[in-house]
Amino acid sequence: MGLSPSRGREHPPLFAHPPLFLLIAATIAIMAGSCLVGLMLGGVALPPLSILEALRHEGPAVVQTIIWKLRIPRILLAFSVGGLLALSGALLQVLLRNPLADPYVLGVSGGAAVAALLSFMIGLPLYWVMGNAFLGAALATALLLLLTRLTGPITPIRLLLTGIIMASGLSAVVTLLLALSPEPTLHTLLFWLMGSLAYSPGLMAAGMGLPALLLAILVLWPFAGELNVLLRGVETAQSLGVHTGRLTLGLYLFASLCTALAVTQAGMIGFVGLIVPHLVRMTVGADHRKLLPLAGLWGGSLLVAADALARSLLAPRELPVGVLTAFLGVPLFLLLLARSNRTGILRS
């Protein structure tokens, strides 16, 4: 709740977390830093000076092309994909009241992947692939709710267990589809699935992604207060005046949409949706008024940086960025787990 330490002057501040202007400054710095890294690193490492030149449309034409035609679209794409994944992870974690939830773990991205893969294989045009990915994610979410309901009451922990089992089922379907797909497209599909920004169908690269991400944050933000209330459980939320049925259904669909947009663009990138919301909570707490925008912006920055590393570590070979996020995500998560012992944040 972006409140100043308020009028209780004689007391310590009401909110334990860093003041708002510091958060904004830090977020701008993180975004700028990751973009700089994204511009500098790649097949050819560019010094900051020639980047500046190229940004002003000066200097060698090759560098201008690299910056304007390759790296900037790539950065925009990575930023929106990372942001959408983090946002969707943050939503699923409140909905399930479980710190382990993310679209990858719950099979939501699996649903999007299966649908997108099928559409690729039967040669549908691009916008169909995207639409179907959303349908796949929404279907996976609906199936998750339905299967949980059919086997008993819908509780967060049962949803999580059902989601985990669905995710492994869907990943088997993905493997099956890959095994059946013809040799020439196999490599592309495989890389896309492992999480790579290099095979993006391009719609988002044209600058659609960033507005989509910002729009998502804006649409969600008014619901931040209700999400906070939801942290105390469904019954408490109802007694505090929240239409929990409407809210949760809408949010599941919204999370599916975010996931679908991300998966269609970049395949299955894990860990961003899991790690980033935790990172934000460690810094500013679980208040969704801050958590949602920061998760979106930090998640974007993280994926921009990870993608820069993926492009440059073994250049000219490009690594799937999903591998990079996993390499970053595993130790980072363990670190958070160790820290949470002290702060009591992941204790449940």
Next chain:
Amino acid sequence: MTPALEVANLNLKSPRDTICQNLSLRVMPGEIWGILGPNGVGKSTLLKTLAGLRPAPTLASIELGGQPLERWPRRARARRMAILLQDQETGLPLTVFETALLGRHPHLGLWDRPHHGDLRRTLSALRITGLNGQRHSPSQALSAGESRRLSVALVLAQDPDLYLLDEPTTQLDLHYQRRLFEHFVGLARKRGKAVVMALHDPTAAVRFTTRVLLLFGGGRTVMGDSGACLTPDHLTALYGTDVVAAHSPRGLVFDVF
């Protein structure tokens, strides 16, 4: 005066048993009701039904402040009535202060930020529950008794006209049991709030409530003034164990041990 809560023709069943049959009761502003009965008799189910968290049987009528419960818009209802549930999910970490501030949610519009009055009420709720010193701790870091007090603080911050409290003092030490009971008595006497609470301690019931509803199971209920209804005979029948009354300097006490 409009009743804070008026119930008519309420038949409630649990999977095991009938909770109440044709229950009709009227809770007036300033009254404190105690609901007593053995474990599993349906006290929580009854409270949740009164709060609108469970669907009421079609024939029953439950009116909050003179208007049928289901006709209240959700937020307006939450400004009018609060419920303290028995167990509380705490999944992800809000701080103690942020948690208590959630009680102000029904008072805030979609784009509102909590203003001075909301913060003041929240702080005062934390002071009453003795949590002011821990307001920056994550709510998961609290002990069981402190978490319970935090749930009470949230309900106090909500500042409704009618409080439904499901065993408000379980897990609390003696100091806070007394302090919270006395606070609710004060709210009823000075500010005309109505309180309905499920209780297990007949001595506390006789000391702090004005009216009681005894749930015996099998749909049998007894209702009336606390002093008249809380007798050793009723309580012995209620709990199926011998309860005796004695007089202490502060008044009646009930003894089972």
